[in-house]
Amino acid sequence: MDRIEVIQALIDGRGYRRYLEIGCAGDECFSRVRAAYKVGVDPVVGGTLRMASDEYFAMAVETFDLVFIDGDHRHPQVFRDVCHALRHLSPDGTLVMHDCLPPDAVHESPSLCGTVWRVLAKIRERPDLEAVTADFDYGVGIVRKRPNTAPIRVGLSMDDLIYADLVANREAWMRPVTPARVLEIAEGAKGSGG
Numbered sequence: 001m002d003r004i005e006v007i008q009a010l011i012d013g014r015g016y017r018r019y020l021e022i023g024c025a026g027d028e029c030f031s032r033v034r035a036a037y038k039v040g041v042d043p044v045v046g047g048t049l050r051m052a053s054d055e056y057f058a059m060a061v062e063t064f065d066l067v068f069i070d071g072d073h074r075h076p077q078v079f080r081d082v083c084h085a086l087r088h089l090s091p092d093g094t095l096v097m098h099d100c101l102p103p104d105a106v107h108e109s110p111s112l113c114g115t116v117w118r119v120l121a122k123i124r125e126r127p128d129l130e131a132v133t134a135d136f137d138y139g140v141g142i143v144r145k146r147p148n149t150a151p152i153r154v155g156l157s158m159d160d161l162i163y164a165d166l167v168a169n170r171e172a173w174m175r176p177v178t179p180a181r182v183l184e185i186a187e188g189a190k191g192s193g194g
């Protein structure tokens with residue numbers, strides 16, 4: 001399973017119609033995702049709108065069922081993208097974040113996974129957001145507007161976190177899950193809202 005299959009499982013399982021992708025590059029994901037309505041934002045290439053995410057959210061009025069955040073991978077920008085996306089997410093919507101599990105410190109380079117994981121760790125503190133991380137394809141964060149069933153306390157700002165903190169707290173902070181659990185999350189919503 002990869003990020004694209006996660007996104008499609010959520011769209012199909014939950015009957016989502018409206019999809020937003022931040023950071024599209026060569027449209028490997030954007031062109032393959034099937035949804036009734038799609039918007040893709042990238043200042044360089046791919047998607048449907050040629051602009052940076054900040055510029056897009058400054059003018060956006062739409063709501064989406066699934067927002068996939070995969071643009072600038074540095075945590076200050078990812079955090080801004082998450083905050084903006086949550087405002088444009090439908091109540092039963094899902095936020096998906098790529099590159100939440102860099103396999104080593106080298107992968108914290110902005111050209112690889114960056115420091116997206118630090119944003120996911122801060123999300124895990126919030127009482128109003130339920131988040132897990134699909135443990136493949138460099139970590140695919142899945143965030144829903146639900147009470148947090150396993151909140152954590154990170155105790156450090158995003159700027160102060162280092163890769164060793166991720167290694168030491170990977171299970172509790174990131175909540176890695178298998179493809180089978182991802183499918184349960186995607187399909188569970190059909191009847192249970194879970």
Ligand SMILES: C[S@@+](CC[C@H](N)C(=O)[O-])C[C@H]1O[C@@H](n2cnc3c(N)ncnc32)[C@H](O)[C@@H]1O
Pocket residue numbers: 003021022023024025026027028029030041042043044045046051052053054070071072077
């Ligand atoms: C890792 S690629 C996206 C890959 C794609 N989502 C996929 O799954 O195949 C990152 C993209 O984010 C774009 N990007 C960088 N900064 C951005 C920003 N501030 N807003 C939106 N996109 C940005 C880059 O131009 C690049 O095309």
